[in-house]
Amino acid sequence: MSETVAVPASIDTSVPKNYLNHDKSIKSWLLTLDHKRIALLYLVTISIVFLVAGVLALLVRAELFTAGETLMKPDTYNQFFSLHGILMVFLFIVPSVPAIMGNFVMPMQLGAIDVAFPRLNLASYYIYLIGGVLVVTAILAGNIDTGWTFYTPYSARLGSSVIFMTLAVFIAGFSSILTGLNFIVTIHKMRAPGLTWNRLPLFVWSIYATSIVQVLATPVIGITMLLLLLEKTLQIGIFDPALGGDPILFQHFFWFYSHPAVYIMILPAFGIISDLMGVFSRHEVQGYKFVALSSVAIAFLGFLVWGHHMFVSGQSAISSIVFSLITYLIGIPTGVKVLNWVGTMYRGSVSFKTPMLYALSFLFLFTIGGLTGVALGVLGLDIHLHDTYFVVAHFHYVMMGGTVIAAIGGLHYWWPKITGKMYNETMGSIAAVLIFIGFNVTFFTQFVLGTKGMPRRYYDYQIQYEALHQISTVGSWILASGLFLVLFTFIHSLMKGKKAGSNPWGAATLEWTHTASPPSPHNFDEQPIVTHGPYDYHALARVSGDGAAQTSEPELSESRH
Amino acid sequence: MDHASHGHHITPKSLLIKVFGSLILLTILTVAVSRVHLGALNVPVAIAIAVVKMMLVVTVFMAVKWDNKVNALVIGLSALFVSIFLIFTLFDTAYRGDLSNVDRVPISDQQRQQSAEMAPADAGAAASEMPASGH
């Protein structure tokens, strides 16, 4: 990579300084209070985590290529899948979309110059880093093989590395809480004049719902990890059955956070998809209010269903029944979203740019993931499917097929804004197709494995499962090649990408209509005043080209370039 | 923006003193009540008094009464979610073992119960044998 990455030689000196090049010292990056730069710090760190956790997944799949020992010993395998889960959940997917795209885009969509508490924002990043350092310490201390769920009493009997790992989760949780707190206040207090709740882009709505869940649920994982830590160090006997404690109580504590957490993971993705469907259908998102409020409904209902992870744990039947019943209800607001997204294309003008390809594969994959989630919520059925590969397939369909696919789509969508460069459409679309195919080959087979009874977290398995496991492993290679192509596309764009206009997609939200690509350090030269909805492409057309749809002042956009 | 009104509300000293006085009285009351045996009522009464005390602190000391209503909503939400956590967990723990597939009490308790029953039961068996042998 040449050093011209950030500042291409072709830079036009008449263009005002942007947030990337106005100050280039390392210090100005590491101590920046600019939400856009903090977003980039997150982007780099979180991508590294994703890469590491993804490579671990590839190793897990490689080991499962044949029954018996393929590459590694059971202890190594157990550590690999645990680390894969822990990294993916706590350090990758929970912070991913809010910390990267929420940070970068949300304040601009609000017409604000920054988040409400910029210092806190930077602090969140460093707290996240400390969490990451602790994870590395735990890995070096060895023997983290609890799975990402840390179930007692097993976890409380392991070596000291569990102490570091629980601390890491505890601290990463704080980062997440502070980000959520910051965003809630920002959305309440920093909206541009005229930007009513009914005119908020749906991405903002979903970040708002996510933040509420983060603030309400994350403290509970904090206290859970603290209690686990004390269980391990002082044997306090709250969860350890040998001391009269109740291991099932631990599961309640864990899932009280971790089920809502799956909505921390998926809601921001919903937001991205809403925006993408609107922009690339050039059409008002159908049922705007329903889509906006269903996020809040999902966030709320998400707190009432955690026990569906415990149907065979030995919890009371009453609670299983209540939890199962409410679990189904979540399908309804989610269905409202899915159907409205599909409806958005109706009589629209659908473009098949790379972000839209991701949005369409999201719809396909997430629907499968969601419907199998509902199947798992069926009491009599979950008894058979619990802790089999059916569950593994379900959650990869929603987390990888849902959140990660949406996040990659969103990254392509906002890439021109973030870097000022276009990426190569052909490479982008090939990668999207590869990922779609690879993903299905990898994980659809796992549904079949699951119904046939293949338990999860198994190093070794019966010979009758081998063929399906091999297909799945081959799929993971296709999937990985697609993801590496994405990485390559982005690096290629940084080095050779064409310069992007301020609004290459013809979007109507403020970050496209009122800022340059890349934006100036303070986002806006003048405070925008909003008069239209976020998907009002007629208003956009009235002010010609990359005009200002969400405001009435066309001269603002003309003063650019 | 016209938030000036609630940003600068000054709570009168007399009100603060009154509330402080009531808090002290309620504390004395809660101790006094706990000394009397109300049976099943002891716990609800103690919690009710604590809730009243909390409301006093929140509304007056924390000035929620004069504050932006969003903040009141925020407090309401936290109370709501704490109750959800509590109630849904109790759905399990209070009814654990309601179907025959799981035992209601842990094994250690079952053993304790057994050994507690064993002792008098043995004595009883011995006693009932006595007249039989006396025949």
Add this chain to the structure above:
Amino acid sequence: MDQQFDASKMGMWIFLVTEVLLFSGMFVAYTVYRVWHPETFDLLSGALDWRLGGFNTLVLLGSSFTVAMSIHSIQKSDKKATVMYLVITLICAAAFMVVKYIEYTTKFEHGVFPGAHFAPHGEHYAPFDVPYAPQFFSIYFVMTGIHGVHVLVGMGVIAWIAIRTAKGHFDSQYYTPIELTGLYWHLVDIIWIFLFPLLYLI
């Protein structure tokens, strides 16, 4: 400025929500074990000295009152009174911690430790060696321990705020930090309002 003030206050309230949910885990653990073993918990509240707990309640309520008074004073730009009230608050908090220290050490001396290390001896504590007493004391130590940490943090912040007030950083126009600290301190008080009856009385 006003918007800034409003924003920080809202941020503080949301932070308090996270604190409440952090403690909620302990309250849930308490309730679950209490529902399972009501007699044990009933008996064990007798192991704690309600006089010490009651004293601490009064001290903490007093400190809450003085914090409220300090805000009242700064709103009238009476900096002297503000500093005085903050200092009284600190003294109350210190008294609270001293009593806690006495309570903890007497328990440790009599082998009353959380969980597995629970081995009570001595006239007062020996009768409490019943099944599930270790759980009660685990919950007691964890709850009061975390609460104590909050008191210590609060003391630090109040001391800092008092110094800044003395230096003249605040007046009736700008006193956000005092107000936010006050909110935090009241929450610490509220938690204790619940801990006291739950642990010492019933």
Add this chain to the structure above:
Amino acid sequence: MGTFWMPEGASTMSGEVDSLFYLVYWISVVIFIGVVAAMAYFAIKYRRTRESYVPPIVHENRFLEAAMIFIPLILTMVVFTFGFKTYLKMNIAPPTAYTIEAVASQWKWDFTYPNGKQVTGELHVPEGKPVKVHSTSMDVLHSFFIPQFRVKQDVVPNRYSSVWFQATKVDSFDVFCTEYCGTSHSGMLAKVIVHKPEDFEAWLNAGDDRPLDVQGESLFKANSCNTCHSIDGSRIVGPTFKGLFGSSRTFADGTTRTADEDYLRQSIMQPGSEIVESYPNVMPASYGTTLRPDDVTKIIEYIKTLK
């Protein structure tokens, strides 16, 4: 032989669970195809042909939005009702069920029959009779799962839990542990062997008259020793048993000792007492309580044969 999805069913519950599965499955397939077909149709029909074209606004249809809420609501409630009924059946054992005690420990299953007979790693049951497996765990969480019977239940230390089933086929099936329990979680297997009722009686009352070392070999597998100890000289988690008997052992603290019968017994009953050099101290201590003394003798006899 089972279907594309479900493995063959072999209990009275399996048919019911399968119909539940297929009910959910077909509803899901229909919804999924509906969503994807509409998506593909709209995407192609309304694809962008003119760059500057701004399509007309489509007003939201309240009727459609309401339908989106109510149709799924009805469907899910139907499914819930079925799932709930099946769940109750699966969890309430008939009072006449034949009860077998099970103890799970890292990483094996011990079963005890009403007449005191004990077996490890093999669950023998009569065909056509309800059987209840009443279980607890010695150490961490485990879970008892028989795919062909569609039953699963976590096994929790310090608490009894149970599953019941009524087998309908004379055959043998896998029992899996489905709650992660450490290194050999995937090796914590057992077989459920369904007999004709009269064969079952015969089995129940028969003693084991095989030679000690042959019985030892079965115990070696049933107790999952084989997940950590090889018999061919290769190193897995623990030392191999090949040529172990009579060899000289060196321990972590530098001391040495000859592997005689006493040493083997001690290594099995108190694994932590002497740690073989360069190996981790991970062998479960629970063997000390779950293995019976004569079982240990049999295993030692077996180890002696591995030259």
